[in-house]
Amino acid sequence: MAVKLFIDAIRDALFHAMREDEQVFVLGEDVGVRGGVFRVTQGLIEEFGEQRVMDTPLAESGIVGVAIGAAAMGFKPVAEIQFVDFILPAVNQIISEAAKMRYRSNNDWTCPLVIRAPFGGGVHGALYHSQSLEALFYHVPGLKIVIPSTAADAKGLLLAAIRDPDPVLFFEHKGMYRLIRDEVPDGEHIVPIGKATLRKTGDDITVITYGLMVHYALEVATKLEQEGIHAHILDLRTIAPLDREAIIEAARHTGKVLIVHEDNKTGGVGAEIAAMIAEEALFDLDAPIMRLAGPDVPAMPYNAGMEKFYMLNPQKIEDAMRNLARF
Amino acid sequence: MKGEINVLSKHHQLGLTDDQVIAMYEKMLEARLIDERLWLLNRAGKLPFVVSCQGQEGAQIGAAFAMDPTIDYAAPYYRDLGTILAFGQTPKDIMLHMYARAEDPNSGGRQMPGHYGSKKHHLMSISSPVSTQIPHAVGMALAAKMRKETFVTYVSFGEGSSNQGDFHEGCNFAGVHKLPVIFFCENNQYAISVPLAKQVACEHIADRALGYGFPGVVVDGNDVLEVYRVTKEAVDRARRGDGPTLIEALTYRLTPHSSDDDDRAYRSKEEVDEAKAKDAMIVFKDYLVKQGLLDESKEKTIRDRLMQAINEATDYAQTAQDPPPESTLDYVYAN
Numbered sequence: 001m002a003v004k005l006f007i008d009a010i011r012d013a014l015f016h017a018m019r020e021d022e023q024v025f026v027l028g029e030d031v032g033v034r035g036g037v038f039r040v041t042q043g044l045i046e047e048f049g050e051q052r053v054m055d056t057p058l059a060e061s062g063i064v065g066v067a068i069g070a071a072a073m074g075f076k077p078v079a080e081i082q083f084v085d086f087i088l089p090a091v092n093q094i095i096s097e098a099a100k101m102r103y104r105s106n107n108d109w110t111c112p113l114v115i116r117a118p119f120g121g122g123v124h125g126a127l128y129h130s131q132s133l134e135a136l137f138y139h140v141p142g143l144k145i146v147i148p149s150t151a152a153d154a155k156g157l158l159l160a161a162i163r164d165p166d167p168v169l170f171f172e173h174k175g176m177y178r179l180i181r182d183e184v185p186d187g188e189h190i191v192p193i194g195k196a197t198l199r200k201t202g203d204d205i206t207v208i209t210y211g212l213m214v215h216y217a218l219e220v221a222t223k224l225e226q227e228g229i230h231a232h233i234l235d236l237r238t239i240a241p242l243d244r245e246a247i248i249e250a251a252r253h254t255g256k257v258l259i260v261h262e263d264n265k266t267g268g269v270g271a272e273i274a275a276m277i278a279e280e281a282l283f284d285l286d287a288p289i290m291r292l293a294g295p296d297v298p299a300m301p302y303n304a305g306m307e308k309f310y311m312l313n314p315q316k317i318e319d320a321m322r323n324l325a326r327f
Numbered sequence: 328m329k330g331e332i333n334v335l336s337k338h339h340q341l342g343l344t345d346d347q348v349i350a351m352y353e354k355m356l357e358a359r360l361i362d363e364r365l366w367l368l369n370r371a372g373k374l375p376f377v378v379s380c381q382g383q384e385g386a387q388i389g390a391a392f393a394m395d396p397t398i399d400y401a402a403p404y405y406r407d408l409g410t411i412l413a414f415g416q417t418p419k420d421i422m423l424h425m426y427a428r429a430e431d432p433n434s435g436g437r438q439m440p441g442h443y444g445s446k447k448h449h450l451m452s453i454s455s456p457v458s459t460q461i462p463h464a465v466g467m468a469l470a471a472k473m474r475k476e477t478f479v480t481y482v483s484f485g486e487g488s489s490n491q492g493d494f495h496e497g498c499n500f501a502g503v504h505k506l507p508v509i510f511f512c513e514n515n516q517y518a519i520s521v522p523l524a525k526q527v528a529c530e531h532i533a534d535r536a537l538g539y540g541f542p543g544v545v546v547d548g549n550d551v552l553e554v555y556r557v558t559k560e561a562v563d564r565a566r567r568g569d570g571p572t573l574i575e576a577l578t579y580r581l582t583p584h585s586s587d588d589d590d591r592a593y594r595s596k597e598e599v600d601e602a603k604a605k606d607a608m609i610v611f612k613d614y615l616v617k618q619g620l621l622d623e624s625k626e627k628t629i630r631d632r633l634m635q636a637i638n639e640a641t642d643y644a645q646t647a648q649d650p651p652p653e654s655t656l657d658y659v660y661a662n
Contacts, residue, residue: 062496069466
């Protein structure tokens with residue numbers, strides 16, 4: 001066990017998976033010689049060669065489509081989309097093909113594919129290097145979506161995703177690559193897909209969130225503890241399928257729920273979680289369900305002030321948590 | 328001459344035996360007869376939808392016989408009934424698929440007619456958005472290269488599909504990595520109602536291969552043996568590790584796009600009649616008759632045998648079990 005950066009834990013998982021299974025290979029733009037624009041795949045090509053660490057043409061639908069074909073033949077491709085913003089040309093391959101392969105062939109052909117993509121803002125990435133697109137995909141049965149918040153989970157969930165027999169979208173908040181560090185188990189370490197985890201227990205308010213926002217919520221929770229406000233913080237870790245049981249249990253625990261995500265509010269993952277709680281735990285609630293999310297504008301502007309306005313931060317989350325506690 | 332080997336005959340020059348060319352004709356006829364049966368069942372109100380292979384059987388069978396379905400893979404498209412049969416599906420499999428029965432080996436009744444695919448026959452599952460299968464075939468060919476296996480992957484599509492981004496992305500990827508894949512364009516002159524001249528500005532779809540760094544070949548899709556020849560060359564080339572080939576087989580769609588289309592709105596009867604006279608079914612039969620390999624009596628024997636199998640398949644499928652409605656919920660994920 002060693003303390004590792006979020007980005008190093010992802011790379012650890014790739015090394016581990018590729019060493020133990022020859023069917024695992026990485027493909028994408030700049031993933032080989034350059035080691036990825038964020039350096040996630042750095043060093044892989046030296047150990048595994050250019051065939052298993054494949055620099056592809058700049059063509060996202062081709063990357064995903066080729067990976068689907070290889071997966072159909074028993075390979076375990078890990079495709080990297082350089083920024084989640086550029087996954088859109090591959091949406092037909094992801095939704096029409098990967099998500100439906102098992103279903104449409106009546107369990108004959110399958111698609112054990114992982115697509116990794118950095119997402120999220122606050123890094124001066126402007127409209128097309130900052131988006132959160134998980135809500136576009138969480139509506140689609142047949143896909144799994146994972147968004148880790150710790151280095152240990154990044155490793156454990158990526159290994160679980162690679163071994164999963166179905167297509168998994170693995171979204172990494174790019175702001176966390178070199179910001180988040182924690183203890184990561186060496187060697188084999190699996191975190192099951194579909195299981196949320198409590199990051200903190202408390203009896204006053206429940207915060208349900210994922211990704212970078214987990215860290216902001218925890219920071220605020222520590223501060224509010226001094227004032228006697230005790231937050232219960234659930235880290236979803238998997239967006240699809242959502243951990244219904246953990247969500248309902250966390251909502252019931254305090255009866256006051258705040259859902260936080262960086263993605264914009266309308267039709268976001270928070271809407272589904274709110275509906276789930278309303279359906280199953282309405283009479284256990286002591287306050288209306290609150291959502292704190294990005295504004296409903298097309299994407300995050302480049303200008304520093306505008307970017308800051310768009311992004312959630314600990315202050316905005318603190319205000320929301322206080323409001324809920326006071327209700 | 329009957330039964331004697333004519334050393335000058337084209338099929339012998341290509342290394343095909345008399346039995347093989349008769350088998351090719353039988354497969355074409357099987358596809359045609361099944362297709363005709365589907366239209367009858369559609370017009371009788373028994374099948375809601377038909378999408379046809381008629382006019383393209385020669386191209387499909389010429390190409391399929393250049394491969395070895397026991398090792399090679401195909402990612403076909405919805406008109407490829409001939410390819411599907413050549414890779415081992417039976418009239419019964421096809422009829423179960425058309426009637427969307429539980430035993431349909433393609434999808435257990437989930438997919439609409441023409442959306443084939445079965446792992447045991449080495450046929451990749453087909454969807455409706457066109458050209459998505461092209462990168463899949465490239466990925467399958469990548470698997471062959473990575474495992475150092477000798478199988479080739481064949482992917483077919485209409486000329487309309489060659490305008491999609493996935494065609495370009497797939498061809499380019501395969502060209503860069505010199506993958507063992509055969510891109511087979513069945514140019515039937517129409518993308519539903521849009522004629523070739525409104526689809527592309529180049530003379531031939533095969534011309535596009537130049538941009539991907541591999542050969543592009545145009546072939547008369549009604550000349551079964553010529554299609555076999557160029558596909559065999561492409562297969563050999565792929566097996567040698569020399570990379571992909573784009574083949575454009577010039578064909579004609581003899582039916583409307585589907586049972587829901589009316590082609591009289593966009594093309595003349597004269598044009599269709601002219602194409603019917605050049606139908607590979609006729610051309611290839613003529614060849615076999617001239618070679619002394621086929622006559623009316625032998626043709627009738629073949630036809631009767633095929634019709635019996637198609638009748639039995641139709642009867643079986645008509646009364647076969649439907650999938651349980653609640654099985655709609657199955658196989659979203661592995662568990």
